Amino acid sequence: MILQALNGYYHRMLDDPNSGMPPYGTSIENISFALVINQEGELQDVEDLRVVEGKKLRPRKMAVPAAEKKASGIKANFLWDSTSYVLGLDSKGNQDRTDKCLKSFIKCVNDNTNSTDLGFNALHMFFENKKWRDLLDRNDWKNICDTNLVFRLDGVAGFIHDRPAARLAWKNVLKHRDVELTGQCLLTGEKSMGLARLHPSIKGVLGSQSSGASIVSFNKGSFESYGKEQSYNSPVSNEAAFNYSTALNYILAHGSQQKITIGGTTIAFWAECASPAEDFFADLFDPPSVTDKKITSEDDQQTTQKIHSLLTAVRDGKRVEDIVPNLDESVQFYLLGLAPNAARLSIRFWETNSLGNLLKKIGRYFDDLSIVRQFDNEPEFPPMWRLLCQTATLGKSENISPVLAGGLARAMLTGTPYPQSLLATVLGRIRAEHDVTYFRAALLKAFLVRNNEQMEVSMSLDPQRKDSPYLLGRLFAVLEKAQEDAIPGTSATIKDRYIGSASATPGLVFHVLLKNSANHIAKLRKDTERTGQAIHYERMIQEIVDGFDIFPKTQTAEQQGLFMVGYYHQRKAFFTKKNQEV
Structure with a gap:
């Protein structure tokens, strides 16, 4: 199916005199x-x-x-x-x-x-x-x-x-x-065709050999079908092999708008027939931010606004024809995820669907991620690479897990659950860095609402929510804020020491935190100008604690994720109220 789709794309582009698609027997090389x-x-x-x-x-x-x-x-x-x-x-x-x-x-x-x-x-x-x-x-x-x-x-x-x-x-x-070897071509069905013994190399996949790597190859007898030579394992004619490999190399060429690299996965995409979606689809993975001050030209500003409007429409389930005229949502769209594997290429995923269905799945993906932003200059539609950097050691792209990157891209495009490793990885980075960022909170929310269909998570603080993990996260945020107000300018808060253990084993940690909190609130009471703050925190702590019976000894990974979301919501609410008062 992959090779047939690429063969069809080759013939479509060959019919376009302006495409630069090379005819059979030639290849585009760097001279x-x-x-x-x-x-x-x-x-x-x-x-x-x-x-x-x-x-x-x-x-x-x-x-x-x-x-x-x-x-x-x-x-x-x-x-x-x-x-x-x-x-x-x-x-x-x-x-x-x-x-x-x-x-x-x-x-x-x-x-x-x-x-x-x-x-x-x-x-x-x-x-x-x-x-x-x-x-x-x-x-x-x-x-x-x-x-x-x-x-x-x-x-x-x-x-x-x-x-x-x-x-x-x-x-x-x-x-x-x-004429060296003939048979029926697997892609075209034509008989008595010269079969390719070696298929042309594919170039342009990040991390693969510069000379190219194979997407179809057999180099050992154990990989061959019984009694068949290598070419009969994948009987593709020389011409069809040239067509599919040339088409894929064309898509993966330097400067192409039909590919994007996420982590260690290179994603190539194309449509069955000409579609404006081929020009903007890459921007759905890496949306430009409307608040980016580096965008100065009028054309770039219009393009950025257009992409933002398109993403808003697909997230909210609205029609996109008004934003992108002549967009046929029934057009078949293909997406191929590739990763290097020695001298070969590994196929991370293969997705084929109508453009309309793909846009719906992408809209759901951004809806899952929707959460109140920590800072106004953060992107409303987070690029996937920035999300993945939040799962990597030191936030470096080279430390992103290629398996996780491929799994996240697959979930975005197919609507399937997120990789189970996503939750553990995000929680691990929070414990290591003691920081619940906007991007990590968005990933946790997305995982919880998609992988647990019975769970709903709001964009911002939900004071009526009574889930114990969510309340514990809110309580931790209140205790941290009381400490910050009682000891202004402190270099470290309870978050830097306890956020991991408080989410995993609240029964062992919160009694210590509440005891320390009593000291912080008592210190606020001694200052006549901050007595009101002390009373406010006491009321909040009591209201939250009244929402559950006991501090659980342990919490599952999903409960820890909800704890972090509750913490993030409460922290954001504190500073939102302060801004409104000003």
Whole structure:
């Protein structure tokens, strides 16, 4: 199903002349320089093909004869390759291997081209002359070394690999490959097709090998079906293999708007037919904030407001056509979560659904997360990466669990329960850092309302709620606030020492906290200007304690989560009231 959907996307984009989707037999590769040679094969110049992106020079994306699947072996590409193959020069320090790479490239040229074409003839003479070592003396050799090169005939527009003779030669190469192994294609159903022995590599997945990784591969007999060769385990024609891999590489390319990385998971998405959702879907995972002062241009402000309005609509269950015209909610949408796994790619999840259903699930996800913000400049729609950073050690993205990231993304897109590890991870970070942030409170609320369908959690403080864990969290917040007022400027509060144990074993902790609280309130009473505060805290403590019978000895993880939400609600209510009084 995944490969069929990608094959369909390839044909859709191939029909669009502005898409830049390469035709069968080619691939989009990073090309940095062109070797300009004359008809006698003499090197005339090295043309810099790189383009400026921001403040950096990056290789140009160029359609060339499809890259070979090399792995750790030596196999030359047709009429283009790295300096190791084209010149026999690199910085890798293994000249024996580099010499073999050069021989492989020269053999590929000699075996598949003739001397009737001016470009081919110039290439043959270039390799006979072998006068390119002067390149080592060039000032820009460090920039050229280890990059991909193509050839251009001096005084002739275009590159040698684009000449009609080169295209015909490459077509013949592909034709001979297609007859090595034949059978019925798994994707198209066509019979007597040349089957791909090795599928093209997929690039652009964070953490995978820079040369690409396989999404379909067999490298041991134990992985094969009984009595079948490797290609018959996944009988995909050469053309269909090219189509699906080219489509996925197109989606995962640098600068693509159809991918997003969350933790260690790279999510690729596309629609069955053209849809404006492909342009904004990534923003649903990382919504821009309307309060971000860095957004200065009018276009960016309009886009940000549009995304905010769209998210508000899907969260509140409203129609989105008025915000995004021509949005067909019946269009089939595909989402593929990928993660690196040695030389292969691991599929974290695969989701296919109508766009309308996906938007409903995303709306429910943000509704689950809705909770009163600690500070006004915090995002109303928290980006997933910021939520995940709250589960990681030191808040660093590299410490995010890839399994948790994939599970959270899956829950967002499918409406399934959140990973059970989410609750334990958030509680663990709170115990370690003694801080219930807006993002952690939002995650706890989302987990509780989705994974326990009978539970409801309000956005802000609910004074009428009588759940013991919620009341205990509120009580802890009141005791902490009384301490802060009694000892202004204290460097540490009861939160820094007791919040973990108070939530897990309240029966062992709260009697100590209440005893200390009596001292704090007594100190407030001695100050005539703060007697009212003392009375206020005494009343709040009594009202909360009256809501339950005993302090439980222990609480489950879900009860601890509700404790933290109650604590967060009460803390926010304190400061909200203060602001209103001012």
